[in-house]
Amino acid sequence: QVPLVESGGGLVQSGGSLRLACAASGFPFSMHSMSWYRQTPGKERELVATITEGGVATYYADSVKGRFTIARDNAEMSLFLQMNSLKPEDTAMYTCYARRDTDYGAPFEYWGRGTLVAVSA
Numbered sequence: 246q247v248p249l250v251e252s253g254g255g256l257v258q259s260g261g262s263l264r265l266a267c268a269a270s271g272f273p274f275s276m277h278s279m280s281w282y283r284q285t286p287g288k289e290r291e292l293v294a295t296i297t298e299g300g301v302a303t304y305y306a307d308s309v310k311g312r313f314t315i316a317r318d319n320a321e322m323s324l325f326l327q328m329n330s331l332k333p334e335d336t337a338m339y340t341c342y343a344r345r346d347t348d349y350g351a352p353f354e355y356w357g358r359g360t361l362v363a364v365s366a
Contacts (some may be wrong), residue, residue: 246271247358249341251294253359261331266339267324267357275299275319277353281326283337283362292340294326300332309335332365340361 253265265281280295294303294315303315314327324341340359346352 246267248272248355249357251273251339251344251360252363254339256363256365257331259331259333259364260366262327262329263331263363264324265328265341265360269322269324269343269355271354272343272353273345274343274360277355278338279317279324280342280344281315281324281339282342283335283339285337288338291337296324297341302363304318304343320328322356333364333366337361 248269248271250268251265253263255263259262274315276298277288278297281293282290283293284290291306293306293309294313296315296317300317312330316325317323338359338361341357343355344352
């Protein structure tokens, strides 16, 4: 059973929008902060956005602030990323990540396999 499965990627023109989704299973989703990362070949993985367990607080990379919105539905065990005003530099593999810190050792972590977003000029 794959704990995180992304969907919603695709090819879109510059200025367009996409909505990514990440379906979680097999772990206590509401107890984990959730993030979207992205990576392109030859570059380090970049944190795009994070949302806390209850969805109250969010963080965005400067490069996407004002254009992307992260959200979660704990009842449906789902994470979302609404991406507007897409630019060619947003082209990457987008992966969702779950994290739960502990007081006694390594955190619980889960990674998805990613969904590809391609933005044409």
